[in-house]
Amino acid sequence: MRLALIGFGNIATTLLGLLQSTQKFPLENLTIVSSPGREKAIEAEALARFFDIADTLKVVSTTQDLLATRPDLVLECASHTAVKTHGVAVLAQGVDFVLASIGALSDARLELDLIQAAENAKSRLVLPAGAIGGIDLLAALRPAGNLQVTYRGIKPPNAWKGTKAEAQLDLESVQEKTVFFTGTAREAASAFPKNANVAATLALAGAGFDQTRAELVADPNAAGNIHEYSVTSPLAHYTLRVENQPSHGNAKTSVSTVYSLLREITNRIGPLAI
Template identity: 60%
Template sequence: MRLGLIGFGNIATTLIGLLQNGGLVPEGLVVQVRPGCGDKVRAELETRCPDLAAEVVSDTDDLLAARPDLVVECAGHSAVTSYVPLVLQAGIDVLVVSVGALADAALQTELTKAAQQGGARLILPAGAVAGVDMLAALGAADAVSVRYRGTKPPQAWAGTPAEDALDLAALTEPATFFTGTAREAARCYPKNANVAATLALAGPGFEATEVALVADPAATGNIHEYDVEAPAARYSIRIEGKPSTGNIKTSVTTVYSVFREIRNRVGPVAI
């Protein structure tokens, strides 16, 4: 498989390591990065995986010209807006890590149309949360409710509106600083609320998914808890994910979720 990446930060580099360790090194790799970053990324790729046929580009046309079988977006909400529609229209499947970008209803519609026009698939991984398969199945019913609570260490909320509500550095106990819908959470906390967006898309939608965000000085990782009530089942899930190396805002389980999607595409058995 030829793999494309949009972005080459913590998620992309961790993913490449997982692919190498799992014996799933792609036949070819093309990475789209910001203009001016190419030389640095080429040098890093040569160090990490000298035997991998890798190409680094800074333009989406060059990414498409490489004809990857799958493109993984791991560069943030703006990358979803700027590049993903073009890739889908070209008939190439895209796995979007920045799921929260779809809180923009117009963008969600645009991506859906682009996938239909190109005959491609927009793939939304489970990311840092478990049980999305059951929620998506139960979502066929009308009466599904989801309540989500996301807890992270105070420093994980630095640079977000949480700083306006709390003195993060002085916290001595858990503090809830946001309650609202998944759409509001994804818009206000784009780097922290992808889980809320994923649950909304799998379940009752952005407006009907209730969200609470918490800063807890005792938290050693990123904790995701949610309750589901549906006619066919009721369940609760709690995941304490370890943060990625170099990015406390992202759970490392997010990268494992992307790895699973790739493994299911190339392996003889999908699970």
């Protein structure tokens, strides 16, 4: 496989470590897309840590140079800006694009542009489950309609520091589980962009950004990042709760996200897709 990763932070480096330890054969090519000016530093680190991961390894910073490496699959694990910068061109080239920064799709214009580019070029915009699970069932129930989905993002008060939660709550003195935001998934994604990925994933799999309800909660007893959602549909009802471990490189990112992205790759190169 000719794989391209946009970003070389926590998700990308953890993912490359997992690929290194789980894959029998090296990739044909690995391209890493860095921010402009960081190519040399990232190339040196990537070659030192992941020299055996692919027959050839390149670091680029422009969409044009990325596409010149003829990737089979491009996986974004960087930022909303990276989705905006590279997404449409990658899909328009007929290359499948896997997004980690799914919250970027709360921008309705960007979502439309990406889907149109994929439609025209017969490529696919792939939205992995990331930090949440049960997306297969939620997406399967969607065609039956009448879906009601409520998402709850629960974190210890300190984990909400630096967000708009500070305007609602004195985070230092929260003594009990407190809901500080209730709204639609679109409102949650726009007010809390760094916590938007799960709400956005559920919205896109299920009832849409404007019909999916979201609640954000500060809970002094929460052990880590908890994502919980309930679904009511004419076909089935369920509630799913995931208590995630943070990843070593970025406490905001649940480590299961990296494994979800690994699955997107192995499902394309292994003999079995599940």
